[in-house]
Amino acid sequence: MSLPRASGYFRTRYDEDFRLLDTRTQRAAFGLFALCALALPFVASPFVLDLANQVLLAVVGAVALMLLTGYAGQISLGHAGLLAAGAYTTGILFKELGAPWWVTLPCAAAVGALLGVIFGLPSLRLRGLYLAVSTLALHFIVIYLGNEYETKRGFSTGVVIDAPIVDARAWYAALFAAAAVAVLLALNLLRTKTGRAWHAIRGKEAVAEALGINIPAYKLLAFVISATMTSVAGCLFAYYRGFVSAEAFSLFLTIQYVAMVIIGGMGSILGAVLGAIFVTLFPYAIEYLVASVPTPAAWANSLFAVNYAAFGLVMIVFLLYEPAGLVGIWRRLQDYFLLWPFKRKPLAASQ
Amino acid sequence: MAELELRELHLAFGGLKVLDGVSFALESGELLALIGPNGAGKTSVLNCICGIYRPTGGEVFFRGAHITGARPHAVARLGIARTFQHGELLPHLSVLDNLLVGRHTRLTTSFIGQALFLPAARAEERAQREAAERILEFVELERYRHQPVGTLGFGRQKIVGFARALALEPKVLLLDEPSAGLNREEREDLARHILRIKHELGIAMVWVEHDMQMVADLADRLYVLNYGVPLAAGVPDSVLKDPRVIEAYLGGARA
Numbered sequence: 383m384s385l386p387r388a389s390g391y392f393r394t395r396y397d398e399d400f401r402l403l404d405t406r407t408q409r410a411a412f413g414l415f416a417l418c419a420l421a422l423p424f425v426a427s428p429f430v431l432d433l434a435n436q437v438l439l440a441v442v443g444a445v446a447l448m449l450l451t452g453y454a455g456q457i458s459l460g461h462a463g464l465l466a467a468g469a470y471t472t473g474i475l476f477k478e479l480g481a482p483w484w485v486t487l488p489c490a491a492a493v494g495a496l497l498g499v500i501f502g503l504p505s506l507r508l509r510g511l512y513l514a515v516s517t518l519a520l521h522f523i524v525i526y527l528g529n530e531y532e533t534k535r536g537f538s539t540g541v542v543i544d545a546p547i548v549d550a551r552a553w554y555a556a557l558f559a560a561a562a563v564a565v566l567l568a569l570n571l572l573r574t575k576t577g578r579a580w581h582a583i584r585g586k587e588a589v590a591e592a593l594g595i596n597i598p599a600y601k602l603l604a605f606v607i608s609a610t611m612t613s614v615a616g617c618l619f620a621y622y623r624g625f626v627s628a629e630a631f632s633l634f635l636t637i638q639y640v641a642m643v644i645i646g647g648m649g650s651i652l653g654a655v656l657g658a659i660f661v662t663l664f665p666y667a668i669e670y671l672v673a674s675v676p677t678p679a680a681w682a683n684s685l686f687a688v689n690y691a692a693f694g695l696v697m698i699v700f701l702l703y704e705p706a707g708l709v710g711i712w713r714r715l716q717d718y719f720l721l722w723p724f725k726r727k728p729l730a731a732s733q
Numbered sequence: 734m735a736e737l738e739l740r741e742l743h744l745a746f747g748g749l750k751v752l753d754g755v756s757f758a759l760e761s762g763e764l765l766a767l768i769g770p771n772g773a774g775k776t777s778v779l780n781c782i783c784g785i786y787r788p789t790g791g792e793v794f795f796r797g798a799h800i801t802g803a804r805p806h807a808v809a810r811l812g813i814a815r816t817f818q819h820g821e822l823l824p825h826l827s828v829l830d831n832l833l834v835g836r837h838t839r840l841t842t843s844f845i846g847q848a849l850f851l852p853a854a855r856a857e858e859r860a861q862r863e864a865a866e867r868i869l870e871f872v873e874l875e876r877y878r879h880q881p882v883g884t885l886g887f888g889r890q891k892i893v894g895f896a897r898a899l900a901l902e903p904k905v906l907l908l909d910e911p912s913a914g915l916n917r918e919e920r921e922d923l924a925r926h927i928l929r930i931k932h933e934l935g936i937a938m939v940w941v942e943h944d945m946q947m948v949a950d951l952a953d954r955l956y957v958l959n960y961g962v963p964l965a966a967g968v969p970d971s972v973l974k975d976p977r978v979i980e981a982y983l984g985g986a987r988a
Binding site: 396397399400567570571573574575576578579581582585586588589591592593594595596597603649 | 783784785804805806809810814815817821823825826829830833834835837838840842844847848849850854855858859862863897901
C-alpha cells in the first residue's frame with residue numbers, strides 16, 4: 383500500500399475515506415481514461431478493436447481471479463474450467479433450446495455459482511498447493527463433460543453460436559460495460575465488510591476467526607463470487623468468438639490468468655486490469671518482434687515455442703524482481719514524480 | 734451472575750496434560766490476572782475460552798450460557814474478544830482498516846448492499862468510521878489512523894491490537910501478554926489503557942501476564958497455574974507471598 387500522498391489532501395468527512403477516486407489527480411486521470419476509452423472504437427482499426435475486446439474479456443476474468451487469489455488468498459487453477467463452464471452452458475442452451483442471451487447469461491452465472499460452491503468446498507480443508515490441485519481436478523472434469531457433449535452430439539469440432547451482437551463497436555460497448563461492472567462490484571466489495579473479511583482470512587485464519595469472521599462462509603463466498611464472474615466471462619467469450627470448443631480452455635489459459643494476477647500485482651484491482659492488458663497483448667508483441675528480426679521466416683515455425691518461452695521468462699522475471707507486479711512499478715513511478723527532485727520516500731513512519 | 738465461568742477445564746494433547754481442572758469465575762468489571770511460569774497453560778486457557786481449542790473436559794459459561802466447544806467466530810459474536818501475544822495485525826492495512834476488520838460483527842448491510850454500495854452500506858461505513866475513531870481516541874492513536882500498521886513500532890502495534898479487540902465492543906476481553914516486548918514507557922501506557930478499560934468501559938478482563946510488578950499493581954485477583962494445575966487464587970498481595978507460588982517461579986529451596 384502506498385503512503386498517504388505528500389500534502390494538500392486533508393480529509394474532512396468520513397466519506398472521503400472510502401471514495402473510489404480520492405484526489406484531483408486521480409479524477410483527472412480517470413476523466414482522461416474515460417475519454418480515450420470512448421474515442422477508441424471510432425479511431426481504432428478492426429484489429430486494434432479486436433485486441434481491445436479481448437483485453438476487456440480478460441479483465442472480467444482477471445478481476446474475478448484477483449478477488450479469490452489476491453484478496454481472499456485462495457489459490458485456484460480451475461479458472462479455465464470455469465470459463466469453459468460458462469461457455470458450454472451458453473453453447474448447450476443455444477444449441478439445444480435456441481435460448482437467447484438473456485437466458486444463457488443468467489444460466490451461466492448460476493452454473494458458475496454452483497461450481498463455485500463445489501470448487502470452494504475443498505478450501506475449507508485444504509490450503510496452498512493441495513487446494514490448487516483439487517481445483518485443477520475440477521478443471522479437468524468440466525473439460526471432460528464439455529468434450530463428451532461435443533462428441534455425443536456430433537459437434538466434434540466445436541459448438542457454433544450466433545451472437546446477438548455482430549458489430550465490433552457494439553461488442554466493444556458491451557464488453558466495456560461488463561468489465562466496468564466487474565471492476566465496480568469488486569471495488570465495492572473490497573471497501574466494505576466482505577473485502578476486509580477476505581483480507582483478514584488471507585492474513586491469518588485463527589486471528590480472523592477470533593474477530594468474529596465466519597471463515598467457511600467467507601471462503602465459499604469468495605469462490606462463488608469469483609466463479610460466477612468467471613462463468614459470465616466464459617459466456618461472453620462464447621458469444622464473442624461465436625464458437626465453443628474444449629481446446630480453447632486449456633490449462634495454459636488458467637496459467638495465463640494466474641499470470642495476469644501475478645504480473646499485474648497481487649492484491650490490487652488495478653493490477654488485475656494491467657495484468658489482463660499485458661498478458662493479452664503479450665503474444666501479439668512477441669509476434670511483432672519475431673516478424674521484425676532479420677530472418678523472420680526461419681523463426682516463423684517456432685513462433686509458438688518462442689511465445690511460450692518468452693511468457694515463462696517474463697513470469698520468472700516478475701516473480702524474482704518485481705513481486706509487486708506492474709502496480710508496483712506504477713506506484714514507484716508515481717512516487718518518483720511526486721518526490722522529485724528527492725529520491726527517497728519521506729520518513730515512512732514518524733516514530 | 735459471573736461474566737465468564739470455567740468449571741473443571743481439562744485439556745490434553747494425546748498424553749500431554751495441558752490443563753488439569755482449571756476453574757474460576759470472572760465477575761462483572763473484574764480484572765483477573767492469569768499468571769504462571771512458562772508452559773503453565775495460560776494461553777491454552779484463553780484458547781479454550783475463545784474456541785480455538787476444544788477442551789477435553791469441563792465447561793465454559795458466558796453469562797450463564799454454555800459455550801464450551803463453540804466456534805471461535807460465534808464466541809466473538811457473543812462478545813468475547815481477545816488480543817494476541819504478537820499483535821497478529823494486517824501489516825499492509827492502515828490502523829483504521831485494522832480496526833474496521835475488528836468491527837466485522839457490528840456490520841449488518843446485506844451482501845447486495847455492499848456489492849452495489851447502496852446508501853445503507855455508505856451510511857454504515859460512515860458510522861463504523863465514527864466508532865473506530867472513538868476507539869482510536871480512547872487509545873490515543875488518532876495521528877496514526879491512516880498509517881499502514883507494518884510501519885509502526887512494535888509497541889504501537891500492540892496497542893493497535895488492543896484497539897482492534899475493543900472495536901468488537903466486547904463484554905469480556907482476553908488479553909494475552911499485552912506487555913511482552915514493550916519498553917517501560919509503553920508498559921505505562923498499557924497499564925493506563927487497562928485501567929481505563931476497567932473503570933470507564935467496565936469490561937471484565939482475563940489478563941495473561943508475566944510482569945509481576947504490573948500484575949501486583951493493577952489486578953483485582955490472581956489465578957496461578959503451574960503445568961496446567963491451579964496453584965493459588967486470590968488478591969495479589971497474599972498470592973504473591975504464597976510459598977508454593979514462589980517455589981513454582983523460582984524453584985524449590987535446595988535441600
